[in-house]
Structure formats: structure tokens, C-alpha cells
Amino acid sequence: MSFESEIQVKDVDIDIPVFDGERSLKKTLFSVATGAGRIEKNRRASIVRALRDINFSAQRGDRIGLIGPNGAGKTTLLRLLTGAYLPTRGDVRIFGRISSLLAVGVGMDPDDSGYDNILTCAMLMGLTRKEAEGVRDSVIEFADLGDFIYMPFRTYSMGMMLRLSFAVATAIEPDILLIDEVIAVGDAAFSAKASARIEGLVSQSSIMVIASHSDAIIRQFCNRVIFLENGRILFDGDLEPGLEAYTKWTQGQFVPEA
């Protein structure tokens, strides 16, 4: 096919206002946890500068690992690419169908069976009812939950919820697959299966972006690393140099390129 999936992120900032909570306390806590100067206070709200000057592009075959400390902006970046958060400044262009797995069980009702939730979730991801019914069998087969598929979603373990959510997110054949930390809760068998499915998708035409704190997961799934810290990109490049940069940063030895 002539179509090429692509992501272009240009000069993106995201500010997030926080309206509740005790502000001075929050400010103190945040400045310890995520670096000072990232929360600006005005009369009405604290404003978290979640992302700053984000520029990158991705082409087919890119499997990007988002790394960085807690609160670096990884999830915010994934929400931006999903289209859930719109930027405060800047511009994102995405060529290709997006599917995201940012949390386990999004769009699934705890009281509904897995079987029925597949339909709802696939429709939320953009399929028509007919199409959703069409992918249901393959989702059930991949999730491999046995008779639990007819039980209410709330009875599932975290791993089972992940299996089902992942199965739906990938069954719709996305061009661009966005995954947050969640994938870490799967067992070894699932991990191998997920890995194979992602390989399959990426070899077709897709781009994958995955955020994780696990070097093992990043090594397993990715061929490129974007290292975020304090809302900015500190490193964008090959896998091993990226992981090395992050390790150096944690040891306080990281020197950003000029």
C-alpha cells in the first residue's frame, strides 16, 4: 500500500491547570518530586507545565520507547498523540489510524461481561458495530481468557484486564499504537504473545510508542528511545545510547548535547 504512517510533533507545549488541593503544600511536594520551576501559580490555579518545546517525528517502523522519571511527561505525551489532550501551543500531525492503551479497562464497564465490553471498547476505538462484531472472535482468541470472557469485567485480575484491553487495542489493526506502563502487568506468556503481535503490526506499516520504566520492556519492544525529563526531551535517538543517557542522568552525570 502506498500509505505511510507518520507522526510529526512541532513546538508543542502543554500546560495543565490544577484547581483543587492545598496549593502551597502541593507546590512544595511537586518541586521536590519533579524539579522546581515547573509549577506556576496564579490567582486561580496552579499551572503545571507538563510539556515544553516538544519536537520530534516518527516514521513507519519506529518503535519508540518513552523513558524518564515519574512526572516527566510521558503519559501526557501519549495523551497528546491519542488526541485526548490538545496542546496549549504547537501542532501535531498524525498520518494513520491511532489506537491507544493508556490504562487498562478504559471504556469497559466493570459490570458488563468481557464479551460485551469488547464490542463497546472496539466501537469507542472507532469501529462500527458490525466491524466490532467482526473482530470479536479474534479478540477472544488472543485474550485467551477461557470462560471468563462471559464473566463481569470486575471479576478479572489486572493481568486478565490487560489481556483483553491489549487484544482490543491491537485487533483494530492500528497504524499507530500508543501504550503506557500498563503492559508491565502481563505474565510471561502474554508478554511473548504481545511482543509477537506488535512485531507483526510494526512490520506492516505501524509506529509504536510505549512508555515504560522497565529497560527489559524497552529493549524487548523498541528500536528508538525518547528520554523525557521535566517536560522536555533530553535525548532522542537509538535504543542503547538512550538507555545509557537515562542511566547517566539518574547518576547525575548526564550532560545534554549542545
Place this chain on the structure above:
Amino acid sequence: MSIGRHSRTYTRISASGGLGVAFSDILETVSVQGLAWHLALRDIRLRYRRTVIGPFWTVLSTSLFVAALGLVTTLLFGRDPYTFIPEFAAAYFIWVTIVAFVLEAAVAFTGAEQVIRSMRSPLTLHIERVIIRNTVVFFHLLVVFVPLAVFLNVPVHFAAVGWWLFGIVLLVANGMWIGLLTAIINTRFRDFYQLVATALQILFFLVPIFWDPALLEVNAPLVHSILVVYNPFYMQIQVIREPMIGQAITLNNYLVLAIIALAGSVIAVAALGFAKRRIGVWL
């Protein structure tokens, strides 16, 4: 790719706001009607999961309320139960639908927080889901009106079925814009829900639902003109109820409500244009 609404393969996510963003949100909702109905009907199914009579709990509890208050009012004010009970039942069914539209729409975004923050879905979808759900419940309630109309010999105005349907369309249209506006405001200011809930509780007594507007006309003409003549809530009740109980159609009510629906929609769409970018981070 072959399937899905995102198979149009280009997405631009930018910092812009305004009417264009609002209209594309609405267009996206229009394109996923199957999903809106699916979510709405699932809500009804799951709300009564593991109950024996399911959605008819709503019908039962609303009917009992009508019976109880109807009886008390009939005795207190000496009204003729044959005309009063169907009048009151119809008005009350419409009123609970208005209340459900507004209050459930107020929490439409906060209730769908996970979906809004982790998926790409139009915001108006969540409002439409609330409106569909409660319109379906409204038709459930109407089932109660049928035996009532038969036994009490209500002069249902069947020729005016078109006006009746138009009244329901106006209810839905006004519910949409009020719901959208309420949802946006309540996502930012969480006190708003409590405020609206309180206001609606008081309005139940101010709108002529269980009392006779004719009495007020005699006792307090000025209050009568505010609460009865120029009261959009009462107009909304009238446009649906008049055909049901065989009263003459008041054309003006339809006109005024249509104008309110148009003007309100303009305001709500403008608010959506402003809020679209912000809802995700307000949640």
C-alpha cells in the same frame, strides 16, 4: 486501513479552538450514532443489573409518586381526579425527564473521565448518550399513561400527534444544549452540580406541575405571568402535554421553545469551542 472511523488517515491536533473545533466535535458524534445508542442502551441495562424487574423500577417508583402526590393534591385542593391525575402524571413524567437530562449531563464528562483522557472521542457523544438514555426512559414512563388514559377516559388528541412529536423534539433539542453547557461548566466548577440540583428541586414547586395555574391567576396575577405565562419550563411541559390530555395547542409555546433551542445551541457550541481543548485537563 480497511475499517473504522479513523481510517481517514490524517489527524491534526493543534492548539486552535473556536467554532471549527466545536463543529468537528459535533460532526464526529453524528458519525458514531451506533456507538451513542450502544452506550445509552448499555447504561439502562447495567443500571438495573441483577434486579428482577429492571428498568421498570423507574416506571414503578415514578408511578407511585404520581399516585401518592396525586391523591394528596386531589384531597387538599379538591380537584377532580379524573382530569387532575392524567394532567399531573404527564407533567411529572416530562419534568423528571428534564431533571434527568440536566443532572445526568452535568456529570457526563466527569463520569467518562477515563475515556475522555485516554481515548479519542468527541465530547458531544457523552451528552448525546445521556439524552438518548433518558428519552428511552421517558417512553417507558409513557407506558403508564396508556392505562391511565383508558380508565380515566382522557380525551387524547390523536390528530395532534405531530405536535406531540414536535414537543418531544424540542425537549431533546433543548436538553442537548443545556446538557452540553451544564457538563462544560460542571467539569470546571464542581459546585455547579449541587447548585443546579438545588435549583431544580425548588423549580419543581415553582413550575405548575401539581398545582392549578388558574388559582394563581386569581390570587397573584404578576406571579402568574412569571411562573405560568413566560415560564419556559412550563412551556416545555405544555407542548408535550397538551396533545396528551386533549387541550388546545398553544402555538406560541412551540415557537418560543424553538427560538430558545436555536439561541441556546449557538451559546453551547461557542462554549464547546472554548472548552474543547480544556476539558481534558479540567478533568
